[in-house]
Amino acid sequence: MNIAFFLLPKKEVICLHAESTIRQAMEKMEYHRYTAVPVIDEKGHYIKTITEGDLLWKIKNTEGLSFQNSEHHYIKDIMVNRDYQPVHIDAEMEDLMSLVAVQNFVPVVDDNEVFIGIIRRMDIIHYLSK
Template sequence: MNVLMLLKTKDTLSYLYDTDTLKQGLEELHAQGYTAIPVITLEGTYAGCVNEGDFLRYILRHYGEKFPSYVKIKDIIRPGFNPPVRIDIDMDSLLEMSMRQNFIPVVDDRDFFIGIVTRQDIIKSFIKENQDKNNES
């Protein structure tokens, strides 16, 4: 099994551009019911990930009650949060990453965002693989 078998491609999910405003980002999180969302550049490379806490901390730290409608998403991305993987990652490493992340962003060899793999899909895959092995015995 490889990561491509579990990949939710970017054309099937929501993401933000790093040039979107905080307001646009919050609206998208709310509309999708997400707690975290991938962020890409206008060129399509993976820029990072933001979650609800990132928005709240930024707003409280910089503006208090004045909502900043002009601040860009790239201003709140935390370096190293939800790092991406390449499509050739081994499944054990993917499982280990899923212990810390609800989803793992996947990029190609040029760092272009191609989709995500969810923790739920990884767990289901390992359960199915284990069941298949038990059925063969």
């Protein structure tokens, strides 16, 4: 089976840009009720996935950083605790399954490493349960 069957396209995915601020990230994640969001650069390449935990650790470990001044700190400067590995759109299901076992979603990139969407673990589970 082609993994594209499970693809949620980029236009339907909430993303952050590397130049987004911590405050923008927190507000977007709160509004959409997400705990993790893909981060892309200005050319649309997938960079990393930022989680609530990454944001909390950054705030805890950065002296003087608070929600009130978080608009002066950028997502690109945050180290992530866990690396959400992407797959290429032509990847095999076996590659996808090993990642979906440990990630809530798997970022998908094209041949130029441009982010094109995600595959959600819940969609795979739902499909397999039928």
